[in-house]
Amino acid sequence: MFKHLKQDLPASIVVFFVALPLCLGIALASGAPLFSGLIAGIVGGIVVGALSGSAVGVSGPAAGLAAIVLTAIGTLGGYQNFLLAVVLGGAIQLLFGVLKAGIIGYYFPSSVIKGMLTGIGIIIILKQIPHFFGYDADPEGDFAFFQVDGETTFSEILRAFQNISPGATLIALVGLGILILWDRVLSKKHRVFQLVQGPLVAVVLGILFHALTKGNKTLGIAAEHLVNVPIPEDASSFLAQFSFPNFGVIGQPEIWITAFTIALVASLETLLCVEATDKIDPMKRVTPTNRELLAQGAGNMLSGLIGGLPVTQVIVRSSANIQSGGRTKASAIIHGFLLLVSVILIPRLLNMIPLSVLAAVLFLVGYKLAKPSLFRHMYSLGWKQFVPFAATVGGIVFTDLLVGIGLGLGVGIVVILVKSYQNSHFLHILDKSNGVHRVRMTLAEEVTFFNKGAILNELDRLPKNTFLELDVRSTRYLDYDIIEILDDFSFKARDRNIDVLLISDKGSVKNPMSYLEFFNLQQKNTT
Template identity: 80%
Template sequence: MFKNIKNDLPASIVVFFVALPLCLGIALASGAPLFSGLIAGIIGGIVVGRLSGSNVGVSGPAAGLAAIVLTAIGTLGGYQNFLVAVVLGGVIQILFGVLKAGIIGYYFPSSVIKGMLTGIGIIIILKQIPHFFGYDLEPEGADSFIESSGENTFSAIIHIVDNITLSSMIIGLVGLTIIVLWDKVLYKKGKIFQVIQGPLVAVVLGIIYFNVTKGFDNLSILQKHLVSVPIPEDAASFIGQFSFPNFSAITNIDVWITAFTIALVASLETLLCVEATDKLDPDKNVTPTNRELLAQGTGNIISGLIGGLPITQVIVRSSANIQSGGKTKMSAIIHGFLLLISVILIPRLLNMIPLSVLAAILLVVGFKLAKPSLFKKMYDLGWKQSIPFFVTVIGIIFTDLLTGIGLGLLVGIVVILLKSYQNSHFLHIEDKSNSTHKIKMTLAEEVTFFNKGAILKELDRLPNDTILELDVRKTRYLDNDIIEILDDFAFKAKERNIDIILISERGTVENPPSYIEFFKLRPKIEELKHKI
C-alpha cells in the first residue's frame, strides 16, 4: 500500500482541499450540523477507503442525498432520529452486497456513464463560478439546477456582475493561474513540482493573502468568503459536536422508509461512480462492486452511529484523486486522516482559506471532466452513442444526477429497441425477373416481440407472385409472437400466390403446414444434437 506513496501523498492533499468545502457545504445544504459533513468525509476516507476494493475511488457525503436528508430530518422529528435511518441504511447496503446486487452498475451504457462525468464536470464549473468571484450566497456542494435561495444556476451566474468581491476574485485568479501553470509547465520541469502540487501552493498563497491584506478595506477578505470549520474551545466541546442516534425511533415506519431510500440512492450513486472512476483510471483497475457495497454499508453504519451524514463514493473527489496522480487506496485513506487531524489541530488555519481559491481547484477538476474534445468525439461516434450522451448531460445540468442518468438510460434503451427492430432480419433479392421475385429473408440470432412490427411491415410489402426463402439457420431464439406472425402470414401468402421456402438446420421445407408445430420440434432436435 505504501509503494506508491510518492504519488498518493500529493494526490491526497489535493483531494483534502476539494473535500473540505464540499463536506461543509453539503452539511449546510442538508440542514444538518456542519460537523456531520466532516465526520462523513473522515469515515469515507479512512474506513470506506480501507475496506473498498477501489484503488482510486474516494467516498464522503454526497450532494445527491442532500435533498433527501433535508426532508427526512424534518419528517422524522430531528437529526438524532434521522441518524437511525443512516445506520439502518448501512445495514441494508451490506445486505445488497451479500445478495450480489453490485452487478447492477454494469448495466448502464458507456455513453451514459461518459455523459454523467461530463454533466458533473459542467455542474462543478457552473456552481463554482459564483464562488470564484466571491458571490457565496449558496453553500458549496449543491448540485441541483434550482438553488435553495430561490435562484437557479444561470440566474446566480448573471447576478455575479452586481456581487463581485474584488479580493476574492484577485486571489481566485492568482490561484487558478498557479494551478494551470503548475499542471501545464512546471510539472514537467522537475520532481519537486511533482511532489508539491499546484493546489497546495495556491491554498498557501490564499492564506498568506488573507493575513497580509487585513485592514485594507478593498483588498481584505471577509469571514463569509472563507472556509468555516467549527472550532471547539476544548476537548469537551469537541466531543460535544458528535450526535448519536435515538434508537427508540426504530419502530417508526418512516425511519425504515428513509433508510431504504438512503440505501437505494447511495448504492446506485456509488455503483455509477465506480463505473465512471474505473473508466477514468489510467491503470484500468476493475473495482469489485459487491465489496464496494459492503464497504459503503459499513461506513454508513459507523457514520450514523457518531453523527455523520450518509456516505457514497463521490465522482468529484475520485476524479480529483485520479487527475492528481493517485495510484492506490492510500490516497483516500490519507485524505481522511488529513481531515481528522486538521479539524482537531488547525481549524483556525483552515478558516483562513478563501473559498475562491478552492473554487479555482474545482474549476480545473470540472474542466478535465468536461473537455470540449469529448463532445466532438461522442458526436463522431454516431447518433447511437451521442444522443444518450447529450441527453444525460442536459438532464444532469437542468435536474439532478439520478434524473439525468435515468433520462440517458431511457434514451439508451430506446436506441437498443430501435436497433433491435431494425436488425431482426434483412431482405436480399436473389433473383428478379419481369414475372417472379425470389426474395431471401434471414432472421437474426435472437428475434423477440420487439421485432414484430418490422417483420410484419416487410412481409406486407412483399409483392404478389413471389418466392420467399425464410432462413432460420442462425436463429437460436425465436419468440412465439414471431412464430404466430409467420403462421398467420402463411395463410395470406396462399391468396397472394407467395410460395414460402423454409430453410433450417433440418433442411428445406416448402410451404410448411404449421410453423407453430415446426418450431415446437426445434428444441427437441437441438437437445438431440447436443446429446450426440
C-alpha cells in the same frame, strides 16, 4: 499500500482541500449540522477507504443525497431520528453486498458513464463560478439545477457577476494561473513540481493574501468568502458536536422507508462512481463492487452512529485524486486523517482559506472531466453513443445527478430498441422474372416481440406471385410473437399466391402448414 506514498501524499492534500468545503457545503444544503458533513468525510476517508477494494475512489457525503436528507430530517421528526435511518441504511447496504448486488453497476452503458463524468465536470465549473468571484450566498454542496434557496444554476451566476468581490476574484485568478502553469509547464520541468502540487501552492498563497489584505476595504476578503470550520474551545466542546441515533423510533415505518431509500440511492451512486472511476484510472484497475457495497454499508453504519451524514463514493473527490496523481487507497485514507487532524488542531488556519481559491482548484478538476475533445470524440462514434451521452449531460446540468443518469439510461434503452427494430432481418431481392418475385428474408440471430412491427411490414409489402425464401439458419432465438405472425402470414400468403420456402439447419420445408409445429419439431431435433 504505501508503495506510492510520494504520489499519494500530495494527492491526498489536494483531495483534502477539495473535500473540506464540500463536506461543509453538503451538510449546509442538507439542513444538517455542519459538523455532520465533516464526520462523514472522515469516516468515508479512513473507514471506507480502508475497507474498500478501490485503489483511487474517495468516499464522503454526496450532493446527490442532499435533497433526500433535507426532506427526511423534517419528516422523521429530527436529526437523531434521521441518524437511525442512516444506520439502518448502512445495514441494508451490507445485505446488498452479501447478496452480490454490485453487478448492477455493469448494466449502465459506457456512453451514460462518460456523460455522467462530463455532466459533473460542467456542474463543478458552473457551481464554482459564484465562489470564484466571491459571491457565496448559495451553499457549496447545492449541486441541483433548482437550488434550495430558490435560485437556479444560471441565475446564481448572474447574481455573482453583479456582486463581484475584488480581493476574492484577484486571488482566484492568480491561483488559477498558478494551477495552469503548474499543470502544463512546471510539472514537466522538475520532480519537485510533481511532489509539491499546484493546488497546495495556490491555497498557501490564498492564506497569505488574506492575512496581508485583512482590513483592506478594497482587497480584503470578507469572512463569508472563507472556509468556515467549527472551532471547538476544548475537548468537551469538540465531543459535544457528535450526535447519536434515537433507537426508540426503530419501529416506525417511515424510518425503514427512508433507510431503504438511502441504501438504494447511495448504492447506485457508489456503483456508478466505481464504474466511472475505474474508467479514468490510469492503471485500469477493476474495483470489486460487492466489497465496495460492504465497505459503504459499514461506513454508513458508523457515520450514523456518531452523527454523520450518509456516505457514498463520490466522483468529484475521486477524480481530483486521480488527476492529482493518486495511486493507491493510501491517498483516500490520508485525506480522512487530514480532515480529522485539521478540525482538531488547525481550524483557525483552515478558516483563512478563500473559497475562491478552492473554486479555482475545482475549475481545473471540472475541465479535465469535461474537455471539449471528449464531445468531439463521442460525436465521432455515431448517434448511438452520442445521443445517450448528450442526454445524460443535459439531464445532470439542468436537473440533478440521478435524474440525468436515469434520462441517459432511458435514451440508451430507446436506442437499443430502435436498433433491434432495424436489425431484425435482412431482405434481398433474388430475381424478378416471368411475373414471379423471388425474395429472401434472413432473420437475425435473436428475434423478439420488438421486431414484430418491422417483420410484419415487410411481409405485408410483398407483392402477389412472390416466392419467399425465409432463412432461419442463423436464428438461435425466435419469440413466440414472431411465430404467430408467420402463422398468420401463411394463411394470407395463399390468398396472394405467395409460396414460402422455410430454410433451416435441418433442411427446407415449402409452404409449412404450421410454423409453430415446425419450430417445435426443430427444437426437439436439436435437443
